[in-house]
Amino acid sequence: MDGKQIPSSDSSNRQDIQRRKARSLLLVLAVGFAVFLAAAGALNYILQPTTLRIAVGPTGSEDHAVVEAMAEAFADESRxxxxxxxxxxxAAESLGLLGNGKADLAVGRADLSMPSDAQTLAVLRKNYVVLWSFSGSGGKAARKKTAVKIAEVADLAGHKVGVIGRTAANASVLRVILSGSGVESDKLAVAQFGTDEIEKLAQDRTIDAFLAVGPLDSKITADAIAATARTRGAPKFLSIDASEAIALRHSRYEAEEIPPSVFNAKPAWPEE
Known part of the structure; x- marks a missing residue:
């Protein structure tokens, strides 16, 4: 013998078994790691936040500001x-985007045409209809008209109403009020002004009464009342006596009272 050791067949078998075990362990580890990565990826996908597109406008409006604040809150607090x-x-364009699938949510108005499959998720605010004429008391220009020409909704016949907001919904709600009060809408004229045309509205001497639609804390409504008071005299608010009957016939509307002094404290607008 030359002193070299010849491994026995048992030793060789043991080494083969150990190598196979090592390969099996590596394979198990590799498969386990792959499964872990797949599970982690699936979990990460499942836990990704859902982004909902919400249509709202116009830019700079109270509705837009509220939704922007909501979006920031969701970004900070929701996973x-x-x-x-x-x-x-x-609102009309917002509902249109919802109807054609280009938005998941929309801020609209109940008295606008809603998509057939739309559902109300939340009520952001209530809009109030404010109708007013003028008393004739006030500045020099206002004193030219000393008598109250319009004391109630029925007196609107034969006159011109200035409607704030160019949306068709505002003109529509005026027609509903007129009809419920026994006034034919074709017996008076209606002119619509943009929310940025308050001064133009107030200076228009052909207008005898005004209509605004918005929340009770609406700056647009308050500014319009103040502007017409400067040019036409103290406002004379018109009570919609048929409001409860209108609400019964039109489920989209509700009959509610506007609190005294909500638009101005001294003098109180409205007084009651």
């Missing part, structure tokens, strides 16, 4: 839902 704002020209 499951995010809001992506789609600016629009107004």
């Amino acid at each position: 499951t839902v995010l809001l992506s704002t789609i600016p629009t020209a107004g």
